[in-house]
Amino acid sequence: MEWGTVVADSAMWTLKAYAITLVVFLAVLVAVVRFTHWGRQWWRVAGSFFDPRNGLGGPGLAAVVLLLTVFAVRMNVLFSYWYNDFYTAIQNLDESAFWRFMRVFAILATVHVVRALVAYLLAQTLDIRWRTHLNEHLLDRWLRSGSFYKDRFVSSPVDNPDQRIQVDITDFVTTTRVLSMGAVTAVLSIVSFTGILWDLSGPLTIFGTEIPRAMVFLVFVYVLVTTAVAFWIGRPLIRLNFLNEKLGATYRYALVRVREYGESIAFYRGENVERGGLLSRFAAVIRNWWRIVFRMLKFDGFNLAVNQTAVIFPFLVQGPRLFAGQVTLGDVMQTSNAFGQVHDSLSFFRESYDDFAAFRATTIRLNGLLDTTEHAEELPTLAATESGDRLELAGLSVTTPSGTPLVADLSLSVAPGEALLVRGASGSGKTTLLRTIAGLWPYARGTVDRPVGDGLFLSQDPYLPLGTLREAVTYPHETVHDERAVRAALERVQLGHLADRLDAEADWGRTLSPGEQQRLGFARILLSRPAIVFLDEATAAVDEGLEDALYRTVREALPESVIVSVGHRSTLDRFHDRVLELRGDGRWAITDRVP
C-alpha cells in the first residue's frame, strides 16, 4: 500500500466503487421488485418513501448511507494493508517503521471512529424519517379507508392491526436497512478481499492435484456449501417467526380485553374462565417458541461450528509457506484478515437467514394490513349527500351482510325542527339504519340526503377518548371551546359537579357511570350544535325524568335540528313527530304521533 497517496487513492476508489455499487444496487432492486413475490410485497410497503414524487429526502438519505457503507469497506481494506506492513515491520525488527505505522494507525482509527458515528447518525435519521412516513401513510389509509371499522365486513379481516402499525413498521424499516447495507458490504468486501487473498495465496496439493490460489477457491466452496445447508436448516423459521408474532399479539389482545372489561368479568366472577383462556393462548406462544428454540439450536449450532473451523483455516494453509520463507509474517496476518473478511461476507447471507425470515414475516403482515385496507376501500358505500336542511331518504333498502332484508324501499323526509323515532324488535335493523344514514353500512341501496352541516351520533355507550374531560366533552372537535360554554353545557346536562375537573386526565370511560357518560354525550350536542342528531338509545341508562330533561334541553338549544332517535320507551313518543316501525323482514310503517 502506498501510504503517501492513500487519501487521494482512497477517495478515487470510494467514488468508483460507489458509482458501480449504486448502479448494481438499483439494478438488483428493480429485478427483485419485478421478479420476486417478496420483492413486490416489499415495494408495496416501501415504495412511497422512495418515490421521488414524494420528495427527494428519502432517496437522498439512502444514497448517502450507501456511500458511507462503501467507504467503510475501503477502511477495512486499509486496515488489512496496515496489518501486513505493521507485522512485516515487527518481523524485520524495524523500529522506525514500527512507530511510523503506529502513527498511521492513529489516523486510520480516528477516521474509522468518525465515520462510524456519522454513519450511525445518518442511518438512524433514515430509519426515523422512514418510520414516520410509513406510520403516517398506513395510519392515514387505515383510518381514511374506514377499514378500522369496515374490516369486520371483509372476508379475511386482518388480526391485530395495532401491532402491525406499531411494531412491524419499525422492524420493517430497520431490517430493510440492515440487510440491504449488510449485503452491499458483503458483496463489496468479497470483491475487494478476494483480490487481496488472490495475491497472497499459493498453490495447494489435494489428493495429488495441485490447486493454484487454493485459499480463494477453498473459502468460496466452503462457504457456498455451508450456506446451502444453513438455508435448508433455517427455512422453517419463516413460518415459525410469523406464527410467533401472531400468537404473541393474540395473547396481548386477550390481556387488553380483560383489562378493558375488568368490571364485567369481576361481576361474573369470570376469573377462572379468563385465566383458562389466557393460559391456553400463552401455551400456544410457548409451544411455538419451543419449536423456534429447537430449530435455532440446529441453525446456530451449525453456524458456530462453521465459523470456528474458519478461524484456523488460513493459518493451516499459509503456515508451511511462512516457514519455507515464501511469505512474510505480515502476509500471513493479512491473509488471515482477508480470509476472515471474505468468509464473514460470504457467511452474511447464511447468517442473515433468520433475520430475513423475520423480515419476510413482517412484510407479509404489513401487506395483510394493506390488503384489508384495500378491500375496505372497495366495499360499496352509500355516499350520503348534504344539500338542504332536511333528512331525505328515497328508495332506501338495507340488508345484513348475508343479504337478509332489514329495510326495503324506505322513503321519508324529516324537516328541520322535526324528530323521528325508530322502533322495532331487537335485531330488526334500527342501529343499522342509522349506520346507513351515517354512510357507514356497505349493504344498502337508495339515496340519503342529510342536512348541510355536522351530524352527531350518540349511542347507548358513548365513546370517550383517552385524555382530559374537556377533550371528552368536545370530541370529535379539536377546537378548544370557550370555558364558560363548556361549563354551561355540563350544568345543563346536570354534570355541574364535573366542571372543576375539566383538565383532569383519566380513563373517563371507566370513571363515569353509564348515565353520566350519556349525559356527557348530550353536553357534546349542546357544544357542537349539529344540524342532525342521531340518538341510539342514548338515554337508556338514565331515568325517565332525566330523559325528559335532556330531550327538552336539546330541543330548546337546537330548535332547527333534525333528531332521529332509536328507543323502546313509550315516554320518548312525546319528543317525536313520527314513529318509524321496523318489522325486521324489510317491512316498515310510519305513523304520525297523536298529539
Ligand SMILES: Nc1ncnc2c1ncn2[C@@H]1O[C@H](COP(=O)(O)OP(=O)(O)OP(=O)(O)O)[C@@H](O)[C@H]1O
Ligand atoms: N357487522 C355485522 N355483521 C353481520 N351482521 C350484522 C352486523 N351488524 C349487525 N348485523 C346484523 O344486522 C341485524 C340488525 O342489527 P342492528 O344492530 O341494526 O339491530 P337493532 O334493531 O339495532 O337491535 P337492538 O335493538 O338489539 O340494538 C342483526 O341481525 C345483526 O345481527
